[in-house]
Amino acid sequence: MKYMKISGITGEKIAELNAMEAEELVKWAFDNFGERAAIGTSFQLTGSVMVDMAARHFNKFRVFIVDTLRLHPETYDSVSGAEKKYGIKVEIYGPDKGLLKDMTERFGEYLFFTDKAKQEYCCNVRKVEPNRRALATLDVWITGLRRDQSGYRKDVEKAALTEEGGRRILKLCPLADWDTDRVWKYIREKNVPYNRLFDKGYDSIGCIICSTPLVKGEGPRSGRWRWFNRGSSDDKKECGIHTTNPKGGSKK
Numbered sequence: 001m002k003y004m005k006i007s008g009i010t011g012e013k014i015a016e017l018n019a020m021e022a023e024e025l026v027k028w029a030f031d032n033f034g035e036r037a038a039i040g041t042s043f044q045l046t047g048s049v050m051v052d053m054a055a056r057h058f059n060k061f062r063v064f065i066v067d068t069l070r071l072h073p074e075t076y077d078s079v080s081g082a083e084k085k086y087g088i089k090v091e092i093y094g095p096d097k098g099l100l101k102d103m104t105e106r107f108g109e110y111l112f113f114t115d116k117a118k119q120e121y122c123c124n125v126r127k128v129e130p131n132r133r134a135l136a137t138l139d140v141w142i143t144g145l146r147r148d149q150s151g152y153r154k155d156v157e158k159a160a161l162t163e164e165g166g167r168r169i170l171k172l173c174p175l176a177d178w179d180t181d182r183v184w185k186y187i188r189e190k191n192v193p194y195n196r197l198f199d200k201g202y203d204s205i206g207c208i209i210c211s212t213p214l215v216k217g218e219g220p221r222s223g224r225w226r227w228f229n230r231g232s233s234d235d236k237k238e239c240g241i242h243t244t245n246p247k248g249g250s251k252k
């Protein structure tokens with residue numbers, strides 16, 4: 001099978017992709033890029049939806065997770081649940097042992113409580129660097145970003161060419177224009193297995209300690225790193241993986 005090359009993605013094609021419905025876009029990615037496309041997910045709701053969409057069209061497709069070694073048990077359960085239901089093997093990218101050792105020896109395991117810079121350092125070692133390794137194997141990165149998740153994400157496009165690790169890749173956010181109700185509707189109607197933390201008040205899930213359940217009235221990402229940006233918007237609550245959001249601008 002001859003797949004497309006990233007150099008063949010024109011501005012016209014990007015406009016066409018942006019007009020596609022979510023499932024159509026997921027299918028297009030695997031049809032046209034095969035193993036050079038993958039869904040990158042932390043097994044939040046949108047990731048589960050995209051995996052289900054892909055499984056409706058393909059027996060085999062790539063899905064990866066960054067395992068920070070600090071994930072909730074419910075997230076590991078979601079990985080095994082998806083593998084069982086869809087007959088797939090989720091690829092796992094973990095932190096580089098040397099970088100992790102250096103970081104914890106210098107600053108301890110809980111450096112993220114100290115200040116924003118150390119939280120970003122920890123996220124960089126545990127999330128961003130492994131994610132970058134995953135992206136080095138791809139031309140098309142399919143992610144679950146949605147515009148309603150925060151101000152930082154409000155302009156995310158469904159499709160855009162972006163730069164990751166000095167290479168051009170196509171970043172797809174098929175559910176960019178979905179809201180929470182639509183995501184839940186899909187999950188319930190199609191009986192999609194989902195991360196049980198969502199039944200326990202969580203609305204955004206990352207590592208244990210750094211993600212917590214919401215209280216009534218809080219924004220979707222308010223449970224992240226509660227000890228920073230207290231009382232301010234969720235807009236600065238990013239781990240660094242999505243700093244090159246299509247139209248997303250800087251995370252600062």
Ligand code: SF4
Nearest residue numbers: 112122123126207210
């Ligand atoms: Fe470290 Fe917390 Fe970021 Fe996880 S979410 S990588 S524990 S700072």
